[in-house]
Amino acid sequence: MKNIAIIGSGAGGLITSSKLSKDLSKEIKNGEVTITLFDKKREQEFQPGYLEVAFRGTDPSKIRRPVKKLVSPGVKMVYDNVEKVDLANRYVKTEGSSEKINFDYVIISTGSSPDYDQIDGLKQANMDFHTDAYNASLIYNRISSIKSGKIVVGIGGLPYKCPPSPNESAFMLHEHFRKKGIRDDVEIIYVTPFTRIYSAESINEVIEPMYERRDIESITAFNTDTVDAEKKEITSLEGETLKYDYLFLTPPHKPAGFLKGSDMSDEDGWVKVDKKDLHITTYDNGFAIGDTTNIPISKAGVEAHLEGIVVANNIVGEITGTGQKYKFTGRTQCSMETGFHKATFVVGTYDRPVEKIEPSTMNYMEKKVMEKIYWGSLHGHYEWLFKYHFKKDYFEE
Ligand SMILES: Cc1cc2nc3c(=O)[nH]c(=O)nc-3n(C[C@H](O)[C@H](O)[C@H](O)COP(=O)(O)OP(=O)(O)OC[C@H]3O[C@@H](n4cnc5c(N)ncnc54)[C@H](O)[C@@H]3O)c2cc1C
Known part of the structure; x- marks a missing residue:
């Protein structure tokens, strides 16, 4: 029996849970694997949409979804504030319960906030x-x-x-x-x-x-x-x-409050990870992805997503015994809207510096497509498209 705990149901946590639930569906059905996803919030927001809300007056309700609609089958959702993740003793403790929830693997994806x-x-x-x-x-x-x-x-x-x-x-x-x-x-x-x-x-x-x-x-x-x-x-x-x-x-x-002062984090609370396989440097079965890591690259949804895919694949490899090992390439891709239906992208990897991309209407349309497919992408529906788009940057084998 293997228990997987994922802390945070944002851009990184949701895709990781979706990928794990799909690839381990047989094991979940047989009672050999459990996946528990924790979040203190019951609704998620499409954060890039905050710009449209602030500067174009989009109604906030248009960029919100209930978490329950985003969680894949086979994933148990716990709505509570996580106050401790004990790596040595392998348990999660939430604010609203005295129970210690045990794990074999933990993935911290608690993001960042002002x-x-x-x-x-x-x-x-x-x-x-x-x-x-x-x-x-x-x-x-x-x-x-x-x-x-x-x-x-x-x-x-x-x-x-x-x-x-x-x-x-x-x-x-x-x-x-x-x-x-x-x-x-x-x-x-x-x-x-x-x-x-x-x-x-x-x-x-x-x-x-x-x-x-x-x-x-x-x-x-x-x-x-x-x-x-x-x-x-x-x-x-x-x-x-x-x-x-x-x-x-x-x-x-800042990162989530429970990370500050923890042995897995640096002095500001950002989780110390290996920048390629995302394992927490102080603990092999613990991982962190997305904004909460101390990797000195952009804090952005694309990174959280690609990191989640790497971590999910590697956990599946260990549990099913295929031994598959993938690495994150450091790929960044943030759109920058320049107004009047044009945008550029900030694109780079660990090995390639940020490219020079002129603003265009095509780039703006690509950004708009991402808005349309965002919620479905958290279920893993568009991995074929991401693989095609990111090519060798999708992950390193
Ligand atoms: C204005 C704006 C524009 C953006 N534009 C882009 C863009 O164009 N492209 C792009 O790639 N990215 C963009 N981003 C960034 C992107 O939204 C984030 O980087 C991404 O959401 C990070 O994913 P994450 O999973 O690390 O964190 P999040 O998606 O923030 O999820 C973290 C989750 O953890 C939960 N959590 C935190 N602490 C606890 C706790 N103690 N207990 C339980 N739950 C907890 C939170 O409630 C939250 O649901 C933008 C962000 C903003 C604000």
């Missing part, structure tokens, strides 16, 4: 589109009433999920105010701790001229230190002070 405690005053002053769809909708309410003024957007701190998303917010604000015919009355300023507008040079070469053409001012090497909500001022570690009327910064992110 951490307002890192920057004094940010919470009082800011509105963000990384917390959830409801908070994103508040931004749309706010921008709908803006007639003029100075908007500051950008990166409030590192790390955060979806590296291009702050740039997308600048482009989408530009589009919003252009369409309303008041772009000349609204100043858009983009701040970033990096030394260029986008950290990867190849993408920076593509978007820097677009910032100039669209009159979006940029301030680089700006590390937000404190925010004064009353004076409407941000001060950087470099000593610069910037005035704003409206602030939509992407806050620095």
